[in-house]
Amino acid sequence: MKGVRELNLELGRPTVDQALDRLRADMDACRHMHQGVMKLIHGYGSSGSGGRIRTAVRKYLAGELAEGRVKAVIRGEDFSIFSEETRRILAQYPLLRQDSDLDWENRGVTFVIL
Numbered sequence: 001m002k003g004v005r006e007l008n009l010e011l012g013r014p015t016v017d018q019a020l021d022r023l024r025a026d027m028d029a030c031r032h033m034h035q036g037v038m039k040l041i042h043g044y045g046s047s048g049s050g051g052r053i054r055t056a057v058r059k060y061l062a063g064e065l066a067e068g069r070v071k072a073v074i075r076g077e078d079f080s081i082f083s084e085e086t087r088r089i090l091a092q093y094p095l096l097r098q099d100s101d102l103d104w105e106n107r108g109v110t111f112v113i114l
Contacts, residue, residue: 004095005030008041009053016056023057027070027114036114037093044107054108061112076101076109089113 007026009019023040030038045051064070072089079086080103090096093113101109 003035004037004039004093004099005035006039006041009057010041010043014053016052019053020056020060023060027064027112030114037096038112038114039099039101040110040112042108042110051107054110058110061110070112070114072111072113074111074113076104076106076111079103079109079111080105 005026007023009022014022019042027038030036040057042054042057043051044054058073058075061070061073065073072085074083074086074089079099079101081087081090082103089111096102096111
């Protein structure tokens with residue numbers, strides 16, 4: 001693993017469609033570079049917008065997971081050593097133990113294992 005690719009989907013205040021386009025392009029780039037882990041920063045809707053980007057991103061990733069195009073999706077609020085799935089991912093990608101969001105229940109991020 002070359003590290004964790006961090007993608008801020010909120011940067012520039014994009015529309016949902018623009019954020020999803022950016023996500024798709026970055027996922028393709030990560031696959032091409034054999035980079036297996038992404039941390040998506042999408043916010044959680046605290047500005048009153050209802051978290052439209054977060055909702056759309058997580059729906060898209062659920063479809064990718066169901067189709068087998070990603071190996072795992074861990075919501076920031078579940079990124080904890082008390083989660084069995086997180087512990088499994090941490091065993092495979094120990095670099096994630098250094099992530100500042102581990103055990104912080106951050107609803108504004110999502111981790112993707114490609």
